[in-house]
Amino acid sequence: MKERLTVAMPKGRIFDEAVELLRKADYQLPPEFEDTRKLIIELEHEPLRFILSKPMDVPTYVEHGVADIGIAGKDVMMEEERDVYELLDLQISACHLAVAGLPNTEMSKVAPKIASKYPNIASQYFREQGEQVEIIKLNGSIELAPMIGLADRIVDIVSTGQTLRENGLVEYATIKKVTSRLIANPVSYRLHEREITDMVARLRNVLNVHA
Template structure:
C-alpha cells in the first residue's frame, strides 16, 4: 500500500509541523536536510511529505493526490474547497483585520467604501455579513500602500504584531477573523484509509498541543 501522503505549506507552517513530527518521535532526517527536494519520506511511519504553496496544499488534498494537508485558515477562508477540516493545530496564529489610516473613521459618510486586499473573498464575505456594499481592489504586493496613496479607504490583511501597520501610519479598526494552522483531509481518503488516518490525525493533534 502506498504511503500516507501529507502536503505541508512551505515555510513557517512546514517547520512547525516538522517540529510536531519530531515531538512524536518520527524520523525527520530527510525533512530537516531536504535540500531542494519537494517530496520527502518519513520512513519509519510510511508517510510521504509533499511541500507546496498554501493554495496548492488545498488543491492536492481536494483532488486526492495527498491524503492530508496542513494549511492556514486564511487560505481555507479565501479559497474554500471540498475536504474535511479535522483539527486546529494551534500554531501559525495571527488574524485578519480591517486597517485604516490612523485617526480615520472608516464607517463615516455615505459613500461606498473601497477596500484593498490580497483576500477579496474574505473581505467580500465579511462586509456582506455587515450588509455593506464595498468596492474591492485586489493587491498583490504591499497592501499597506493603498490607503496611503488614496487608492482605498482601508485594507483587509493578515496582521501578526501590527508593527508594519504602525510604521506606515495605519491602525487596526476591527478584527475580522482569527487564524491558525489547520489539518485537512481528503474526503475519500478518510473513508477508504480510515484505520490508518485516524491514529495519525490523533497523534498530530496531540503533538501540536502546547
C-alpha cells in the same frame, strides 16, 4: 505495512512549526528537512511523502486528491471553501484577520475600496456589516494600498502588528482569529482511515486535546 500518505505542506512559518509538531509526535523527519529546496520529499523511515507549496494551494491539492492530507491556515480554508475534511486545530501559527487602514480616516461615502488577498472573506465581512464596497484583489504588500490612495481599508493577516505599525497603519476591526488545521481529502480519509486517524491521535496527544 502502513500505506504511504501524501501530505501537502505550506512553505514558511507554518512549515517550520508543523515540522516541530510532527517531530514531537514521534515522526522521524531528517535533520535537513527544513533546509531542503525540493518540492517533493519522500521519507525513508516513515510512510510519508511531502508536497511543499504556497499556502493558498494546499487545500486545492487536498481537494483534488493529489495529497491525502494537508496543513492549511484557517484563513485559507475560509477564503478557498474547498471540499475537504477539517480534522484538527493544530494550534500553530496563531494570528488574526483584520481590517486596517491609515489612522483617523473615514471610509469614502461612495464606493469605498477594500484591498485584500482575501477577496471572498473581505466581501462577506463588509456585506455582514451592511456596507457596499469595491474589493481590489492584491497578492502582496497589501499595506501599500491605503498609503498610495488605492484603497480606504485593507483586510489582511496580522500576527504581531509590527508591519502595520512600521507602515503607519492601525487596526479598525478583528474579523477572525486564525490557526493552522490538519485537513483531509474525503476519499483518502476513507481509504487511509487507519493511518490518518493514527496521525490525528498522535498529534492530539502532543497538543493535549481530546476528541
